Amino acid sequence: MQKPTTSWRKLLSEPGENGHIVQLYQDDDFYGEAISHFAAEGLARGESIILVATLPHWENISGRLRGKGLDTEQLFRDGQLTLLDADETLPKFMAGNLPDGRIFKPLAKQTIAKARANGKFRRVRWWGEMVNCLYVEGNAAGSNRLEQFFDEVAHEENIAIFCSFLMDKYDPKIYDEAFGNVCSTHSHVIPADDYAQHRMTVNRAVAEVVGEIKGPLLQSLISWKDAPSLMPSSQALLLWVRAHLPNYFEPVLARARELEREPARRKAS
Amino acid sequence: MSALPHLTDCGLQGVKAVPYGIHMCHFYEQREDLAAALVPYFVAGLRNEERCVWITAEPLDARAAKAELARAGLNVEALERKGSLIIRDASDWFAAIDRLDGAKARIMDLWLDEERRALDAGYNGLRVTGNTAFVNPADWAAFMEYEEYAEEAFASQRIIALCSYLLDRRAGADVLDVVRRHSCTLDRPDADGWQVLGYDRYGLSHRLAAVVGQAFRHSDLPTLLSSR
Numbered sequence: 001m002q003k004p005t006t007s008w009r010k011l012l013s014e015p016g017e018n019g020h021i022v023q024l025y026q027d028d029d030f031y032g033e034a035i036s037h038f039a040a041e042g043l044a045r046g047e048s049i050i051l052v053a054t055l056p057h058w059e060n061i062s063g064r065l066r067g068k069g070l071d072t073e074q075l076f077r078d079g080q081l082t083l084l085d086a087d088e089t090l091p092k093f094m095a096g097n098l099p100d101g102r103i104f105k106p107l108a109k110q111t112i113a114k115a116r117a118n119g120k121f122r123r124v125r126w127w128g129e130m131v132n133c134l135y136v137e138g139n140a141a142g143s144n145r146l147e148q149f150f151d152e153v154a155h156e157e158n159i160a161i162f163c164s165f166l167m168d169k170y171d172p173k174i175y176d177e178a179f180g181n182v183c184s185t186h187s188h189v190i191p192a193d194d195y196a197q198h199r200m201t202v203n204r205a206v207a208e209v210v211g212e213i214k215g216p217l218l219q220s221l222i223s224w225k226d227a228p229s230l231m232p233s234s235q236a237l238l239l240w241v242r243a244h245l246p247n248y249f250e251p252v253l254a255r256a257r258e259l260e261r262e263p264a265r266r267k268a269s
Numbered sequence: 270m271s272a273l274p275h276l277t278d279c280g281l282q283g284v285k286a287v288p289y290g291i292h293m294c295h296f297y298e299q300r301e302d303l304a305a306a307l308v309p310y311f312v313a314g315l316r317n318e319e320r321c322v323w324i325t326a327e328p329l330d331a332r333a334a335k336a337e338l339a340r341a342g343l344n345v346e347a348l349e350r351k352g353s354l355i356i357r358d359a360s361d362w363f364a365a366i367d368r369l370d371g372a373k374a375r376i377m378d379l380w381l382d383e384e385r386r387a388l389d390a391g392y393n394g395l396r397v398t399g400n401t402a403f404v405n406p407a408d409w410a411a412f413m414e415y416e417e418y419a420e421e422a423f424a425s426q427r428i429i430a431l432c433s434y435l436l437d438r439r440a441g442a443d444v445l446d447v448v449r450r451h452s453c454t455l456d457r458p459d460a461d462g463w464q465v466l467g468y469d470r471y472g473l474s475h476r477l478a479a480v481v482g483q484a485f486r487h488s489d490l491p492t493l494l495s496s497r
Contacts, residue, residue: 212438
């Protein structure tokens with residue numbers, strides 16, 4: 001049975017043998033905290049960690065790793081932490097706008113083999129943002145193709161992979177294609193930093209825009225076959241609204257965005 | 270269907286039979302909805318020689334639950350004395366659990382111990398229900414983890430469980446949280462009876478095939494679960 005998730009921290013601590021998890025983020029704190037948590041938890045379990053980051057983002061991540069008491073320089077020397085520059089690595093396997101799997105997959109497998117250090121580290125986990133770099137550049141096809149290659153590598157090499165996407169979960173446009181691609185290539189989606197807050201926000205937005213969920217609508221929700229990958233129920237509810245009440249979908253997203261901003265506004269004032 | 274030893278009568282009109290190991294849920298809005306589900310559920314359990322455990326909470330506490338069963342013609346006192354029926358308030362049953370967070374294994378042990386005692390005493394299985402109204406909103410995530418755990422742990426046991434949730438029509442994500450952590454949802458769209466929803470969401474038919482064996486056909490499941 002597939003398992004829904006109640007906490008992204010728990011999920012990133014134990015991502016499973018070949019779990020392929022994606023985080024949708026918009027702020028640097030959530031971004032850096034999730035990646036450093038994924039890496040620190042792997043290190044604590046004696047796993048080898050591969051991070052493929054742009055330089056500015058490495059500063060965010062490494063600062064947080066140091067904040068967790070980890071000596072990154074020592075980890076590099078021990079071979080337990082591998083850092084690759086995303087901007088330097090990406091061009092090595094791109095053929096025009098698309099990644100070439102014949103170059104990428106051997107390169108990825110070579111990196112994983114090196115991280116295993118001749119069996120010193122049995123498990124490897126990988127976080128990278130090359131797919132996001134392509135997505136942010138507007139190369140959706142290249143981004144999706146590279147993600148498919150990563151998913152294949154995760155299964156072939158039995159490693160957990162974590163990705164971060166700069167994506168606005170309340171932007172209706174992402175649901176036309178990008179979010180579907182994300183769901184089809186990942187086992188788990190982390191849509192928000194605070195799951196409890198996201199649940200309250202989406203519940204309220206749906207209640208205000210759609211009204212009460214009762215009768216045939218309730219039966220439709222209960223009978224729904226569920227989201228294509230695992231995600232909190234609040235995010236799955238948005239997909240249900242899109243599938244069953246398409247005319248309400250954009251107003252629900254817009255209201256959810258307003259509601260999410262309210263606490264931030266109150267804090268600011 | 271009675272030839273299949275892993276099935277038992279659910280008791281709710283419109284639902285023919287359910288497999289042991291099933292972990293069901295239903296939503297209620299009023300006390301009457303609770304009684305309409307749980308009284309026939311337990312009447313069937315007692316008829317099937319199962320030990321029945323009803324963990325109550327408002328709006329139908331232990332005293333009211335006993336009165337409802339008595340109204341259905343059961344001699345509640347005698348059944349309790351015999352050990353066939355146990356009715357306790359949630360605060361009493363979970364007294365040993367001070368915090369839900371991190372307690373899922375301990376709660377599960379309560380159920381598995383109870384099942385073992387029921388089987389040792391010669392019952393066909395354990396039939397349980399719990400009204401979750403006692404769950405504090407702050408404990409929601411922890412309780413959902415417990416439900417996830419129960420869904421897996423009950424699957425291989427001679428336990429049938431029906432969890433009652435107060436329906437908040439303005440909380441769609443909460444509804445999804447619940448139905449995603451149960452084998453199926455019992456719904457009563459009208460006075461004519463019940464229907465089983467969402468049973469194919471997480472492979473109930475495959476699990477049933479595993480316990481029933483070759484006698485089971487996947488296409489039988491909708492007929493088996495519902496006669497509506």
